[in-house]
Amino acid sequence: MSRTDSSLEKAAEHLRHKMASSMGSLGDALVRDIKTLARDRTDFSAGRPIIKEHDRCPQIYLIESGWVFRSRGLASGRRQIVNYALPGDILCADSMLFKQSSFDLTARTAVSVVRIEAPQGAELFERYPGLAAALAWTMGQEESILAERVVSLGRRDSLEKLAHALCELEARLGAIGQMRGRTIELPLNQEDFADILGISVIHVNRTFRRLSDDKIAEYKKGQIELLDRERLAELAAFDPSYLHFD
Amino acid sequence: MSRTDSSLEKAAEHLRHKMASSMGSLGDALVRDIKTLARDRTDFSAGRPIIKEHDRCPQIYLIESGWVFRSRGLASGRRQIVNYALPGDILCADSMLFKQSSFDLTARTAVSVVRIEAPQGAELFERYPGLAAALAWTMGQEESILAERVVSLGRRDSLEKLAHALCELEARLGAIGQMRGRTIELPLNQEDFADILGISVIHVNRTFRRLSDDKIAEYKKGQIELLDRERLAELAAFDPSYLHFD
DNA sequence: CGTTTAATTGACATTATTCAACCCGGGTGG
């Protein structure tokens, strides 16, 4: 099997697996639709912008590999990462609705995406109900994740924010088979955490230190060791239902 | 014309008007679809819960009148308002995707909603393309608003947060014809602002005071006077494109 | 009028940011 087929299939499987509970019999249709509509692959090297704010995002992409940030840079130099997308996630799901993107998309690692040539409107739903359902599900889940992040940023202190983010990372990576036992492997440095959590780099460092002093989790370059998931989830008051994995 | 017809029509018009630029010819179809599928009306008095976290939200509702909060209460007693919905907005747009809501919906004022009996899946798109487009647009716009709120909560200070929220309120209320000149009429007290902005009530008060000292905006019970929109927008670095009104 | 709810103010505590310095491991060029 060529690289093309197998990595595409893996991404489609990730997507199917995440949505399993909501999809019912449409799971097979989804995989079939994606294989049918997949077009060219594009690779981005780490750090490269994929879409800039106010750009038109003309197509839907499925991530085969790599991490993508959706972020906004403010005039003052501050940055907020709104979202991160993983293999099996769909990019630009709203491209058919809106003229332009309000955020930047950036490849955090080397990223490989496949363009999906989806028809518009009713034809999408008639001919490719699996993909249509996946698109709707993606938008709904993204919204739900954003709503949860609003709660974190608005009403949790730095320790709770970090703990919650780690729980979410574990759940999302677990859903695509990227957890190795109790360690999270990720391409995020402390500055990335700062821009996800909305706090300063230095405070991220201090907060990780607290987690590690309490033997709850340990930050290392490129990975995080979860020493005590139970207390971590408790700290965060983590309820994974907002991810809708079931 | 009965109250039923006219207020339903007004809500449908609001929705159509907001989406005008994206809808093209589907605008008329939307109004027709809503009239066809509108079922019973429900009224909630101010303060009443509409949906509680973990409830099943079985139907789509169109708001005819009133303000609805989507919020999460934390164990510690803190509350974060994630979203607010206005006349012409759709509630539970994701009800067909997910088993349960991850947030509370609460009537902030007296609220009147109409249940829309939408069919599932492909039938929705074939027979009611106007409504289908409106649902998709609603989910996309909600996501975009949430993303912008993440930026506010994460990387703007209290003055910028408040200024941005006021700009957004003006834009959203303007889109449904609820601005009277330069005053915003709204049912939010300072505690509501606190729970929207993720800061303390007292700090909301201090921040309004700063705006009023600088003759930019003035808080009064039930309304906010915008004295200098230009400087307000500048403070917030407000770019309305994320609302996708065009 | 009294009662209630929301707004306001000041004093103080806590949290997080900023600034400055230092460390550490991994290149890189001499």
Add this chain to the structure above:
DNA sequence: CCACCCGGGTTGAATAATGTCAATTAAACG
């Protein structure tokens, strides 16, 4: 091989932003 440099990471001290507590005022309502 070594010296240096560079991007993170780590730490402490000073400062700024925001939260908490307590008390007061104002408006709203029967």
